Amino acid sequence: MLEREAAKYPFLTEAAKLVDALNLQLDDLASPAYEKVLDRAAERVVQAIEDGAVDDALDDYMTELLSFPIAVMFVSAKGEPFLNRRYALAEAVRVYFLLQDEERDKLAQIARDDFGWALKDSGERYDGVLHDFRLHFHDYLRSSSSFHEDKWKLVNRIVKNGYVLLTQREVARLIQGEAEILIKDRLKPVKINLPEPIQRRLDRVSKVFEENRTRLGGEGLPSEVINEAFPPCIRFCMEGLLAGRRASHMERFALTSFLVTVGMPLDSLVDLYTSVSDFDPAMTKYQVEHIAGVKGNRTKYTPPLCDTLRTHGICRNKDDICERIKHPLSYYRIKARRLAYQKPPLPPQASNITQQSQ
Amino acid sequence: MESDWGSPRFVAEQFHRWYQSNARAIPAPTEIKQREFAFLQFGGKTMFxxxxxxxxxxxxxxxxxxxxxxSYHSSSYYQRPEADMAGKGWVGADLVFDIDADHFDLPCQHEHDTWKCKNCDEEGTGKHPEICKCGKAAFEEETWLCERCLQAAKHETQKLLDMLIQDLGFSPAGDLVVNFSGNRGYHVHVRSPRARDLDQSGRREVVDYILGTGLKAEYLGFNLRAKGGRSTLADEGWRGRAGRALYDYIASTPPEEIKALKLGRKITNLIVNERDKALTILEESHPSILLKAVDLSDDEKLMSDLSKLMEIAVKSQAADIDTVVTTDIHRLIRLPNTLHGKTGWQVQTIELDGLPDYDPMTSAIAFRSGEAKVYVRHAPKVRIAGAEYGPYTQEAVTVPMAVALFLLCKKGARIEP
Structure with missing residues (x-):
């Protein structure tokens, strides 16, 4: 692989091989010769936090290539799931911009050779739009899994014989999606002692991250449970429960995981269930604790995405906030903030919005 | 004498005898070593x-x-199927679909299904309301089935198969297995490498595709800015289906029903008073022409009215599958060719070509010889193997074994000594 190509797409296996061949150690990187690389690595993460996109600085190929694994190390060292998502997306956006300038064949080559996609040529026109390619729906669903706009839903695509018709620009966007997944997979929590020059850059990254945390929605949840801020879907589940309607498994799961996550004590939750229906208290306690991650495989479940609730018919009575969010917890944060503004001004120490890890 | 409705001991004995002679003809699911199995015994509450x-x-x-x-097996493949959930090591799962007439709204349900409120004793036929008059929502239900429910389930299954084959490209010969569920529906298993490693979000998209959930007509030709000449009615996938759905809806819905939707004046006028014109446009021209024919300057209102219409119309083209079964990647599903303890019928694998003529109430009968005397507390009329039985109310009857077991498994009768 050419250095220029590797600098553009450093997350590809071939690019990683190029880096490995240099056999660089952490201490090597601490030497003044790599100042530029370290600075660019920190800059990548800072750009991700501040702008949501890493720029495509291609004036120095080696700096661009080597700074990527170091930036990945910075993000991994932070161990913040929210930063992981933001960084992976920002790097993927950079890729999307670079892909815009690539030839049709180059796109196809990355998709087929580097990602192993079943991508075929097409040339069909629908509604006056040329669809250059068709991609097997299996690859399409994976690479588009983080996209939430209606136009990417499979049901809104032309799907024939297993293949989804796509324009060239759409293929570039899907490569972005796949790149995001690949980069996210590389971000695994690590604990390492870094030599001073590297640690100094990481500290800078940390500072920028903390400054921007609240603005970017990576903040915690309100410290008290605010019933009035529940999204309409959760209210629907709650009202069903109170009326004694036999709730579907998904409804109960959505409600329980939501209430646990926003901080309702487990005992109150068990009381709530057993008081309104003939649930067996012991069984209910077990199930609630299972969802809370106290029992069983110790996974703490977070509530399902809006998309999931829609599939299962639980997304009801949407309002204006619903149009802006993809997750019921985001609704809860926004609504809680709104309610706090609407209340008569409180002295700062009485505000019920505090930082809390999620 | 057994006083329990359903006489579980008698039924268990019959089942046992059936398995004695038929077990060796029941093929194991593919890749048996990677599957988890689960069973329920008569009278037992714990699943093994x-x-x-x-x-x-x-x-x-x-x-x-x-x-x-x-009897059930996992749709999933595991490294260690006998371990607990955390230790199983998930490697993949078939894509499975469950179509169950229980979820449909059918006129025949008023003839054979009843409900009763647990709180105030209010009762009725068909499906119970969301919430009873008394404000509670807990009901006791009695559900039976008939040829019409089964026919409706088959119709949905055929629509599903059409999408799996034509749109998603699965091979009818190699990838798809269709089973009668043994009760009120059908199960479709997709066994293909292209389905196996789909994650939950991918399966959710497939579910939305089959049900038409989240469909926006503007991406399927109904777009004022779209250029292009031809009608979409013959197009593949949802592009064609959306056009046909709207066509059928306009052609067959009574005017009062359309007016009740309270759409804009101009669009209502076009599809009610100028119905033939609207249908001709859909048949001969690009759907954008239909939108232009509404002649409304407020595009946003036009598109929101269209999406209201579409939401209703697409139901006829969608296949009514259970959303949870398909998105669950650890699902246990009925083991094909075993017996169903709530009917006494066989869960039966059906050749795809044979589906149109398949009649479970003739083919899925497991107990083909002997008869039994049962006391029936209540049962609607049923048609089994071409003959009609019932309705019965508090009477003792001697019937063929298949009928007796059906009545017993449905808990509508007990063995008369």
């Missing part, structure tokens, strides 16, 4: 789970020895 079999013979011996009331 996390069972694994090394080969077909061991599997058949289990059925023969235990004669279970309900």
């Amino acid at each position: 789970r996390h069972i694994g079999f090394p080969d077909e013979l061991t599997f058949q011996r289990y059925l023969k020895d235990n004669g279970p009331a309900h």
Whole structure:
């Protein structure tokens, strides 16, 4: 692989091989010769936090290539799931911009050779739009899994014989999606002692991250449970429960995981269930604790995405906030903030919005 | 004398006997070593789970020895199927679909299904309301079935198969297995490498595709800015289906029903008073022409009215599948060709070509000889193997074994000594 190509797409296996061949150690990187690389690595993460996109600085190929694994190390060292998502997306956006300038064949080559996609040529026109390619729906669903706009839903695509018709620009966007997944997979929590020059850059990254945390929605949840801020879907589940309607498994799961996550004590939750229906208290306690991650495989479940609730018919009575969010917890944060503004001004120490890890 | 409705001991004995002679004809699911199995016995409340079999013979011996009331296998493949959930090691799962007439709204349900409020004793036929007059929502239900429910389930299954084959490209010969569920519906299993490693979000998209959930007509030709000349009615996938759905809706919906939707004046006028014109446009021209024919300057209102229409219209083209079964990647599903403990019928694998003529109430009968005398507390009329039985109310009757077991499994009767 050419250095220029590797600098553009450093997350590809071939690019990683190029880096490995240099056999660089952490201490090597601490030497003044790599100042530029370290600075660019920190800059990548800072750009991700501040702008949501890493720029495509291609004036120095080696700096661009080597700074990527170091930036990945910075993000991994932070161990913040929210930063992981933001960084992976920002790097993927950079890729999307670079892909815009690539030839049709180059796109196809990355998709087929580097990602192993079943991508075929097409040339069909629908509604006056040329669809250059068709991609097997299996690859399409994976690479588009983080996209939430209606136009990417499979049901809104032309799907024939297993293949989804796509324009060239759409293929570039899907490569972005796949790149995001690949980069996210590389971000695994690590604990390492870094030599001073590297640690100094990481500290800078940390500072920028903390400054921007609240603005970017990576903040915690309100410290008290605010019933009035529940999204309409959760209210629907709650009202069903109170009326004694036999709730579907998904409804109960959505409600329980939501209430646990926003901080309702487990005992109150068990009381709530057993008081309104003939649930067996012991069984209910077990199930609630299972969802809370106290029992069983110790996974703490977070509530399902809006998309999931829609599939299962639980997304009801949407309002204006619903149009802006993809997750019921985001609704809860926004609504809680709104309610706090609407209340008569409180002295700062009485505000019920505090930082809390999620 | 057994006083329990359903006489579980008698039924268990019949099941056991059936498995004695038929177990060896029940094929094991593919890749048996990677599957989890689960069983329920008559009268038992605990499911025996996390069972694994090394080969077909061991599997058949289990059925023969235990004669279970309900038998399941995992749609998933595991490294260690016998471990608990955390230790199983998920490697993939078939894509499975469940179509069950229980979820449909059908006129025949008023003839054979009843409900009763647990709180105020209010009762009725068909499906129970969301919430009873008394404000509570807990009901006792009695559900039976008839040829019409089964026919409706088959119709949905055929629509599903059409999408799996034509749109998603699965091979009818190699990838798809269709089973009668043994009760009110059908199960479709997709076994393909392209389905196996789909994650939950991918499966959710497939579910939305099959149900038409989240469909926006503007991406399927109904777009004022779209250029292009031809009608979409013959197009593949949802592009064609959306056009046909709207066509059928306009052609067959009574004017009062359309007016009740309270759409804009101009669009209502076009599809009610100028219905033939609207239909001709859909048949001969690009859907954008239909939108232009509404002649409304407020595009946003036009598109929101269109999406209201579409939401209703697409139901006729969608296949009514259970959303949870398909998105669950650890699902247990009925083991094909075993017996269903709530009907006494066989869960039966059907050749795809044979589906149009398949009649479960003739083909899925497991108990083909002998008869039994039962006391029936209540049962609607049923048609089994071409003959009609019932309706029965508090009477003793002698009927063929298949009918007796059906009435017993439905808990509508008990063995008369």
